[in-house]
Amino acid sequence: MHRLAAVAVSALLVSAPAQAEIKLGFITALSGPAAALGIPYANGMKAARKYKAKIGNETVTLIQLDDGSDPAATTRNARKLVEEEKVDILIGTATAPGTIAMATIANELGVPMIAVSPIKIETADPAKQWTIAVPQPPMLMAKVVADRMKRDKVHNVGYIGFSDAWGDLVYAGGKAAEARGDIKLLTNERYARTDTSVTAQILRILATKPDGVLIGGSSTQAALPLLALADRGFKGHNYGLASLINPDFVRVGGKAAEGVQVSAGPVIVSEQLPDGHFSKKLSADFRAAYKEVNGSESRDGFSAYSFDAYLIFAGAAERALGKAKPGTLEFRKALRDEMLNTKELAGVHAVYNFKPGQGYGVDDRSLVIVKLKDGKWIYAP
Amino acid sequence: MSRRAMLILSCIAVVALACAPLLFSSFTISLFNYVGIYALVAIGLALLTGVAGIVSFGQAAFVGVAAYATAWASALNGYSPWLGLLLAIVLTCAVAAVLGAATLRLEGHFLSLSTLAWGLAIGFLFGNIEGLGNFSGISNIPPIRIGGHALMKSEEIYYLILLIVVLSLVAMYNLLDSRWGRALRALRGGNVLVESLGVNAFQTKLAAFVIAAFLAALSGWLYAHMSRFVSPASFDAAMGIEYLMMAMVGGQGSLIGGVVGASIITFLKNAIQDYLPLISPNAAGQLEVVAFAAIFIVFLQYARRGVVPFIAARLPSARPTTPASAAALDMRVQPKAGAPLLKVDQAMRRFGGLIAVNAVSFDVRAGEIVGLIGPNGAGKSTMFNLLTGALKLDGGAIEFSGLPIHGAPQRAIARAGIARTFQHVKLRPRMSVLDNVLLGAHGRLQSGIVRGMLRLDRTEEARARAEAMRQLERTGLAEHAFDAAGSLPLGKQRLVEIARALAADPTLLVLDEPAAGLRRNEKMELATLLRELRADKLTVLLVEHDMEFVMSLVDRIVVMDFGSKISEGLPAEVRADPRVQEAYLGGVA
Amino acid sequence: MTFDIAAILAVDGIASGAIYALVAIGTVLLFSVTRVMFVPFGDLAAFTALTLAALDDGKTPGTVNLVIALAVLAFAMEALALVRAGKMKMLPRAALFYLVIPIAVALAVRLLAPATPPLPVRLIMALALIVPVAPLLDRIVFRPVADAPVLVLLIIAVALHFALVGLGLLFFGPEGVRTQPLTSWSTEILGAMVSGQTVCIVIAAVALSALLYVGFEFTLTGKALRATSSNRTGARLMGVRPARAGTIAYVLSSILAGVSGLLIAPVNTIFYDSGFLIGLKAFVGAIIGGLHSYPGAAIGAVIVGLLESFASFASSSLKDVIVFSVLVPILVWRSLVSVHIEEEDEE
Numbered sequence A: 001m002h003r004l005a006a007v008a009v010s011a012l013l014v015s016a017p018a019q020a021e022i023k024l025g026f027i028t029a030l031s032g033p034a035a036a037l038g039i040p041y042a043n044g045m046k047a048a049r050k051y052k053a054k055i056g057n058e059t060v061t062l063i064q065l066d067d068g069s070d071p072a073a074t075t076r077n078a079r080k081l082v083e084e085e086k087v088d089i090l091i092g093t094a095t096a097p098g099t100i101a102m103a104t105i106a107n108e109l110g111v112p113m114i115a116v117s118p119i120k121i122e123t124a125d126p127a128k129q130w131t132i133a134v135p136q137p138p139m140l141m142a143k144v145v146a147d148r149m150k151r152d153k154v155h156n157v158g159y160i161g162f163s164d165a166w167g168d169l170v171y172a173g174g175k176a177a178e179a180r181g182d183i184k185l186l187t188n189e190r191y192a193r194t195d196t197s198v199t200a201q202i203l204r205i206l207a208t209k210p211d212g213v214l215i216g217g218s219s220t221q222a223a224l225p226l227l228a229l230a231d232r233g234f235k236g237h238n239y240g241l242a243s244l245i246n247p248d249f250v251r252v253g254g255k256a257a258e259g260v261q262v263s264a265g266p267v268i269v270s271e272q273l274p275d276g277h278f279s280k281k282l283s284a285d286f287r288a289a290y291k292e293v294n295g296s297e298s299r300d301g302f303s304a305y306s307f308d309a310y311l312i313f314a315g316a317a318e319r320a321l322g323k324a325k326p327g328t329l330e331f332r333k334a335l336r337d338e339m340l341n342t343k344e345l346a347g348v349h350a351v352y353n354f355k356p357g358q359g360y361g362v363d364d365r366s367l368v369i370v371k372l373k374d375g376k377w378i379y380a381p
Numbered sequence B: 001m002s003r004r005a006m007l008i009l010s011c012i013a014v015v016a017l018a019c020a021p022l023l024f025s026s027f028t029i030s031l032f033n034y035v036g037i038y039a040l041v042a043i044g045l046a047l048l049t050g051v052a053g054i055v056s057f058g059q060a061a062f063v064g065v066a067a068y069a070t071a072w073a074s075a076l077n078g079y080s081p082w083l084g085l086l087l088a089i090v091l092t093c094a095v096a097a098v099l100g101a102a103t104l105r106l107e108g109h110f111l112s113l114s115t116l117a118w119g120l121a122i123g124f125l126f127g128n129i130e131g132l133g134n135f136s137g138i139s140n141i142p143p144i145r146i147g148g149h150a151l152m153k154s155e156e157i158y159y160l161i162l163l164i165v166v167l168s169l170v171a172m173y174n175l176l177d178s179r180w181g182r183a184l185r186a187l188r189g190g191n192v193l194v195e196s197l198g199v200n201a202f203q204t205k206l207a208a209f210v211i212a213a214f215l216a217a218l219s220g221w222l223y224a225h226m227s228r229f230v231s232p233a234s235f236d237a238a239m240g241i242e243y244l245m246m247a248m249v250g251g252q253g254s255l256i257g258g259v260v261g262a263s264i265i266t267f268l269k270n271a272i273q274d275y276l277p278l279i280s281p282n283a284a285g286q287l288e289v290v291a292f293a294a295i296f297i298v299f300l301q302y303a304r305r306g307v308v309p310f311i312a313a314r315l316p317s318a319r320p321t322t323p324a325s326a327a328a329l330d331m332r333v334q335p336k337a338g339a340p341l342l343k344v345d346q347a348m349r350r351f352g353g354l355i356a357v358n359a360v361s362f363d364v365r366a367g368e369i370v371g372l373i374g375p376n377g378a379g380k381s382t383m384f385n386l387l388t389g390a391l392k393l394d395g396g397a398i399e400f401s402g403l404p405i406h407g408a409p410q411r412a413i414a415r416a417g418i419a420r421t422f423q424h425v426k427l428r429p430r431m432s433v434l435d436n437v438l439l440g441a442h443g444r445l446q447s448g449i450v451r452g453m454l455r456l457d458r459t460e461e462a463r464a465r466a467e468a469m470r471q472l473e474r475t476g477l478a479e480h481a482f483d484a485a486g487s488l489p490l491g492k493q494r495l496v497e498i499a500r501a502l503a504a505d506p507t508l509l510v511l512d513e514p515a516a517g518l519r520r521n522e523k524m525e526l527a528t529l530l531r532e533l534r535a536d537k538l539t540v541l542l543v544e545h546d547m548e549f550v551m552s553l554v555d556r557i558v559v560m561d562f563g564s565k566i567s568e569g570l571p572a573e574v575r576a577d578p579r580v581q582e583a584y585l586g587g588v589a
Numbered sequence C: 001m002t003f004d005i006a007a008i009l010a011v012d013g014i015a016s017g018a019i020y021a022l023v024a025i026g027t028v029l030l031f032s033v034t035r036v037m038f039v040p041f042g043d044l045a046a047f048t049a050l051t052l053a054a055l056d057d058g059k060t061p062g063t064v065n066l067v068i069a070l071a072v073l074a075f076a077m078e079a080l081a082l083v084r085a086g087k088m089k090m091l092p093r094a095a096l097f098y099l100v101i102p103i104a105v106a107l108a109v110r111l112l113a114p115a116t117p118p119l120p121v122r123l124i125m126a127l128a129l130i131v132p133v134a135p136l137l138d139r140i141v142f143r144p145v146a147d148a149p150v151l152v153l154l155i156i157a158v159a160l161h162f163a164l165v166g167l168g169l170l171f172f173g174p175e176g177v178r179t180q181p182l183t184s185w186s187t188e189i190l191g192a193m194v195s196g197q198t199v200c201i202v203i204a205a206v207a208l209s210a211l212l213y214v215g216f217e218f219t220l221t222g223k224a225l226r227a228t229s230s231n232r233t234g235a236r237l238m239g240v241r242p243a244r245a246g247t248i249a250y251v252l253s254s255i256l257a258g259v260s261g262l263l264i265a266p267v268n269t270i271f272y273d274s275g276f277l278i279g280l281k282a283f284v285g286a287i288i289g290g291l292h293s294y295p296g297a298a299i300g301a302v303i304v305g306l307l308e309s310f311a312s313f314a315s316s317s318l319k320d321v322i323v324f325s326v327l328v329p330i331l332v333w334r335s336l337v338s339v340h341i342e343e344e345d346e347e
Helices: A002-013 A035-051 A071-084 A096-109 A138-151 A165-179 A199-207 A219-231 A247-257 A266-272 A278-294 A302-320 A329-339 B003-023 B026-051 B059-076 B081-103 B108-126 B154-176 B179-189 B191-196 B201-227 B237-250 B255-279 B284-302 B307-312 B380-388 B410-416 B433-444 B449-453 B458-474 B490-503 B520-535 B547-551 B571-576 B578-588 C003-034 C041-056 C063-085 C088-115 C119-130 C133-145 C150-172 C196-218 C220-230 C232-237 C242-264 C275-288 C294-314 C319-337
Strands: A021-028 A058-066 A089-092 A113-115 A131-133 A156-162 A189-191 A212-216 A237-241 A261-264 A368-373 A376-379 B340-351 B354-365 B369-373 B395-400 B418-420 B508-512 B539-544 B556-561 B564-569 C186-189 C192-195
Touching (some): A021 A035, A021 A071, A021 A302, A035 A058, A035 A302, A058 A071, A058 B284, A071 A096, A071 B026, A071 B201, A071 B255, A089 A096, A089 A302, A096 A113, A096 A131, A096 A165, A113 A302, A138 A165, A138 A212, A138 A237, A138 A261, A138 A368, A156 A165, A156 A199, A189 A199, A199 A219, A199 C003, A219 A237, A247 A368, A261 A266, A266 A278, A266 A368, A266 A376, A278 A302, A302 A329, B003 B026, B003 B154, B026 B059, B026 B179, B026 B237, B026 B255, B059 B081, B059 B108, B059 B201, B059 B237, B081 B108, B081 C319, B108 B237, B108 C150, B108 C319, B154 B179, B154 B201, B154 B449, B179 B191, B179 B201, B179 B433, B179 B449, B179 B458, B191 B201, B191 B410, B237 B284, B237 C150, B255 B284, B284 C150, B340 B380, B354 B369, B354 B380, B354 B539, B369 B380, B380 B410, B380 B418, B410 B418, B418 B490, B433 B458, B433 B490, B458 B490, B490 B508, B490 B520, B520 B539, B539 B547, B547 B571, B556 B571, B556 B578, B564 B578, B571 B578, C003 C041, C003 C196, C003 C275, C003 C294, C041 C063, C041 C088, C041 C119, C041 C133, C041 C150, C041 C275, C063 C088, C063 C119, C063 C133, C063 C150, C088 C119, C088 C133, C119 C242, C133 C150, C133 C242, C150 C275, C196 C242, C196 C294, C220 C242, C275 C294, C275 C319, C294 C319
Parallel strands (some): A021 A089, A089 A113, A113 A131, A156 A212, A212 A237, A237 A261, B354 B564, B369 B556, B418 B508, B508 B539
Antiparallel strands (some): A261 A368, A368 A376, B340 B354, B340 B395, B556 B564
């Protein structure tokens, strides 16, 4: 039965029958609170699969499962993919807790995994490391934003973020910048995605008289604090991380969101990048593939993480195919080793370099500051 | 099915389950593991919601408290998971005891809503505790070790889960079949009923609540060390609702239903995930929850009481064995005939501006049958409730065997030796007649929860069953001992109530309109029974509407009208009293 | 906390509370007539907002397909029931109510949507589209189990909520919407800015709870509905058909849900799953109000809104912990003051 479902998914994506195949197990949140992130992740994966359907002579079979934003379901799905479907690699998922749960399974069962959400990766014993992460770590994102705050002479910063793992991560990033002495974080206000009002939180922030406010929300509802700040006549600077980049954020935020500065992957403003930038040509290809399979424009950073994860996997798999046959433990080990041996691989978000003992493979090149102007994200170097 | 067949079947099931890892893939076994972990919570809910009637939406929070406790101990502080188990159990039960003490006096949906409220509050709290990893949770929880061997694989922890689930089930079935379990099963009959049996309703509820939390703690401990990761999302309101769904699908009030429900929901979700992409490849993820909810709704539309009762109703029922004779339970020493037993002195009770009982005084002496009569609205029922402690006096005093009982809780009065029946019969309709009568003996037995779980109460139980059987014979109901109480005609149901009262070995039997709704021959049988009881030195006070029935039976009569006593004396005297005639016949006389 | 801040928080709390109040009133209405704790009520409000947002963009809202699918299913069930009962004569009437009217509404909206008619028309379109949803769901989901215990009905309502959230995600997508405000007028009360939209919501909450109170106390239909709620068998004997009373209640409360959805869409970002927490807090408000009184429910909901607003100021991360913890003592108090009737629970 599981084979049937898997074949159904692959048949959807390629018309050729899958004889030799590399199996990719992909988990995302198509429902539940994180669906707003999980669906773009899924779309990006579809685009990546379209962009590069074959690695060497092997077809990639994509098996996608929904975890409903629940880490317990992620765990179950990861086990199912490894134990029932015998996947060669895992990629996922939309929530940080789910991704951590998934990495636990990947390490336990010995399957290479690429995380598309920012998580802390245990690298104490490199021999047991099976997981790497694609996104820019929130620490780095926050650092880039903090550098910009410094340049803008914004020192006292109010923080408001989601009451979830993402809100925690952004706050921790801000705290790290504070420890470096770049900025001073005055508040730690939280709100839920489905809250109807953040007036009280904004009052608290304004009472500390900040120069700027850092937003730790994501997608549409990241606009809620900006709307409340505008209501109360706040004139300072607003900052955010890549999670703000979303067409509905711009639409809902309207005037209130104008001028917000965000650290994001270059893919967001790829058209505006100088010629010869690593992301420019690749992003155009990604967008073309995205439009072809999803019928709409890609305007977010999340789908691009899936795309980059796939590129890293494809690069490593190509090299690993020389060492072992897909579907075997040897292949998984080779894939893991090659993944951790990725050198100067250009993606749409970053140029990736991994090595054993490191969970993240991005550097300063992976982030640019973009500013919202007249409803468009403008590259603001 | 007989008990032996049941036992053999259970053994076969356990052996089959023990062999499962040889037959199924690793993933299927991990699904079994989830079933076991969820089933523990669902068994607790079957006890709490199905048996005791306390609907709890908050069990997920208890699972979370336990999971976080053991994660904190083992992953963050390096202690053994076994120490984590101890901490998980102690902490979870303590939280449950405090919450239960605060909320279990609430009634109906106030209670269920409060479980939802604190369930949500605790769920939201996990993500806000710095030391517990905030919303990201705690990872790298070590596996459970037994004798130096780590239970890493699904197949390894499977046996531990299986063992815990089986032991829990056995303990809970034993418990339901004990003195305490009967009291628990009686809870849905309302506080007045259980308190009249000498049971402390609140304590019983609290104990059930803590036991359900204990099972949730076991589940949380296993969950943390199996998935080796905890985060707040696994213990939120949605999960609390899902546990309740499992208990309901399995069958309200059926312990094994908890296991069945957990299996159905877990495997159904897995099947939906497997098959839905075939029907709708593009929107499978979003439709999963829709399909699941739709199947669940259709299921409840057709099998509202759940799977296990649905199947059980179609199986041949067991023919239980009649209790063997056993040593009699200790008996009270009945007071000497003629000694003053009950003394009501200037009893007063108001409802707002209305005086329902106005300075009523009368006595009952040992060995007599006294009738308390009066037309509708005379205040008889209020007087009755004052005597049994269901209502509190506003003034005056009531003494029983020389001790004041006004102000005492119902259960204390019941234990002092006043046993009652109800005007509207209060039996547990689905329990057998024998079990209903056994409820009456509650105050004469000592076994507690632990003895019940471990089945150390068998000698006492045998004596109690023999006693209940004796009371059934005394009331002529022996042939109905194993029928469901609700299946008997009203006349017989009244007799069951009397048998239940007799099982308490009372000094004074108070009967609330025992003849109401009875046919003529049934009334005559009842009168005969009451005369026999008097011959056995029992004292009877009956509140009755039916003059004819009372006149032929009682030694003395007290007549009330408009809240006051208007007459007292021998039946013939009372019959001749013009005030009584006027009260009964009104202006016509 | 200064007076200014307290005033702003109070206004904010009342604004949120008024939203909860609209939903709470609908919850009480449905509970008192049908004994169903209609958990998906908040979802209906959210769907109305999402429908309006789609209409604003000139798109065909997903609700159109939802209504058509529900209508077909409901009519199929009703037709089957009628055929089985041998009441073929009633088929045309059933077809009219369960099939023709809802589908006509859905098709009309579909035809009109691309033209982006003026705002008042769009409001009516959104409302007209959402009103059939609850009565159709009643026919499909609750009618077959009308005599079930309250707990079973509650659990079914919860399952229905999950189904609707899934459908909402499918039809409307994961992103939130915020529609154009109905008015840009605003005023200052006690030093706090109050938007015209908030005033509209408060007025709607007060007016609707008063209207329902009067309607139920003083009109024949209202009395019939109340009779159904207190005793189904009794009501049937008196010639009130519980099913019909239920349908009236569902239509009324759908209108309420629709109105609240239209009113909150411009002040809050509404997601496909926003309904749950709004519904939950409204439910809490309704309980505080005693579950049977409309003004009580409205006041209870405003208490929740205020509590939430001040708790957010005290500690925003612990806001929900505070709101739901405070609820427990409130419940204990409510339980003490409410008239206690011992009920025997016959499984």
